[in-house]
Amino acid sequence: MKKHLFASFALSLSLYAAIAQHPQVRIANGLLEGGMEKSGIRSFKGIPFAQPPVGDLRWKEPQPVANWQGVRKADHFGNNPMQKPIFGDMRFRSAGMSEDCLYLNVWTPATSAKEKLPVLVYFYGGGLMAGDGSEGRYDGESMAKKGIVALTVNYRLGVFGFFAHPELTKESPHHSSSNYGYLDQHAALQWVQKNIAAFGGDPKKVTIAGESAGSISVSVQMASPLSRGLIAGAIGESGAAINPTLAPIPLADGEKNGLAFAAAKTTAKSLAELRAIPADKLLEAAAAFTPGSPAMSATIDGYLLPKSLPEIFMAGEQARVPLMAGWNSAEVPYQFVMRADEPTPENYRKAVKQLYGARAEEVMQLYPGNTKEEAIRSATALSSDRFIVYSTWKWADMHSQTGGKPVYRYLFSKLKPSAAPQTPGVFRGAAHASEIEYAMGNLASDPAVKWTEEDRKVSEIMEAYFANFIKTGNPNAAGLPEWPAITKGSKVNFINIDTETKAEAEQDRKRYLFLDQVYMKK
Structure with a gap:
């Protein structure tokens, strides 16, 4: 009898495992x-x-x-x-x-x-x-x-x-x-x-x-x-x-x-x-x-x-839902603007003149390039803004004005371990698409990268922000650096996701307002 009971129990477990x-x-x-x-x-x-x-x-x-x-x-x-x-x-x-x-x-x-x-x-x-x-x-x-x-x-x-x-x-x-x-x-x-x-x-x-x-x-x-x-x-x-x-x-x-x-x-x-x-x-x-x-x-x-x-x-006709939006600190390299030219101050000024003509001096004030290091930093920023940062900023900015819901803006700055070492005095940042594995908790999906404990910590924080937002419309929770929301009329702050993740105040609004004049005319 016990044998039959045991066999019946084992069969039930086997069927349960198969179903599971x-x-x-x-x-x-x-x-x-x-x-x-x-x-x-x-x-x-x-x-x-x-x-x-x-x-x-x-x-x-x-x-x-x-x-x-x-x-x-x-x-x-x-x-x-x-x-x-x-x-x-x-x-x-x-x-x-x-x-x-x-x-x-x-x-x-x-x-x-x-x-x-x-x-x-x-x-x-x-x-x-x-x-x-x-x-x-x-x-x-x-x-x-x-x-x-x-x-x-x-x-x-x-x-x-x-x-x-x-x-x-x-x-x-x-x-x-x-x-x-x-x-x-x-x-x-x-x-x-x-x-x-x-x-x-x-x-x-x-x-x-x-x-x-x-x-x-x-x-x-x-x-x-x-x-x-x-x-x-x-x-x-x-x-x-x-x-x-x-x-x-x-x-x-x-x-x-x-x-x-x-x-x-x-x-x-x-x-x-x-x-x-x-x-x-x-x-x-x-x-x-x-x-x-x-x-x-x-x-x-x-x-x-x-x-x-x-x-x-701008008419407020979009989905009126909470929005989390942001970009990476170096979406594309300076060559996007400089092409094959060396990033010297002279070449940088020439490239800006070719792009903006009579408004080149305005651009040079917003994206200065008086030294090689400064030219690389500014050409990277201008390249990234022209590629994808401005459009993302405009989206978040408009929604914060008319969407009636909080907007949470981020900057992702963590360099992947495979990125080349940073040269002193020369700007390097997180490239386009480099945040995906961190945000979705999928560092292991790319075994070719030698991820560090630092990377895993950044991923845990970023994925937690994403998960909290998906659950509640708010990325914040106990144990995470406070991420301030942007609402209509509020001061624009964002979270900088990096080795040390922290909230920062917007510094580059004049750049985006200038590009607003350029792109909203077209």
Whole structure:
């Protein structure tokens, strides 16, 4: 009898272990079977949130995914979007590259659908030309261990995600074209509203976040009348869709660029023929197309975006949610302005004169360069401001004035261990994208870097800020350096995340106000 009881008990344990290792969740479209991470976090990968955008669905809004019968395996990543290998720091874990790429991934600590945990939806960077939700540095396991249901989301890129054409506008029920990548993100947010409770998430506590093009995407989703009611908070790491950083262009201009591309790089005579071009051939054609204007750009289409982002934010028509936004201390190097010239005071002044003409002296007052060291520091600052800092500043500044919610601004200054040693008297800082692993708790995703205890401490602090914000709309908590919020009329302070993390007062507002005059005229 005891033997039978023991065997029955052992069998029960075995079945329980098997179920635990292969957790199942029923969503609107059917039953999913995921996996279990070593930490005990349940993960569901490669979940389709829209039909494959192929064939006649190329350059159309994402369409609802078809239901399935039985159990769908969700234990591996889906395909990454079509793209060229533009960035050397991207390491995908995807099933491969395909136009069939609209998949998302979920990591959850919840063991039931009743827990109503806060939700993070993360959009990857890559200039709207590259990237994938399978990248290890975006992995959601670490955030899930902090009590958050974390998602990464794929969206169409380049010519597949941001191609405008008069025929596309004509066939669209919304008289819109381009913006398919942003509409993919919107569809994913709709999926979250419908399904996230099954994973233990609260659809009323959804924070969207992203870095670079992902941050730009966050600013767009905040501005869009389609998505602004679907989110409770927003995090932007370096970037907003504001001139000069991938700002949407008028739809008519996008259509002209699309016509020019089709005429120069394809033999297609109709939209049907454009859709019939094999995905790899279309990718190659787009990569070879370099006219004066970008061929693939988001548009102010009257549907996703009725107006430019500055117009929407200054009118207070954006999502009125707490915002955490910031940038890195040296987003790009001084060569962005100096090109191949030596960073001497003479060459620096010449470069500023070429860029700003009659206003060069104003720039030299704001970004002085009287010595080589000062020229390097100022050229780095000017390069970074022109690349992505100004647009991020403008976004945060406008939202603090009209959003009615706190804005928390940061500067990330921690150098990665792999960065070259700092030369005395020469400015070095944290480069573009170097904060991602710290913020998401994923230092281990890059084993090639010799992370130190100092790096792990900075990561713990930064991830804690992010997690607290996702949970409460406020990054502060006991044991962390106090991070002051910016509200309308308040003094602008920010947190400087570095080996010694501390709050600081804004010193560079005059620079941004000058650039405001330059970029808001265009």
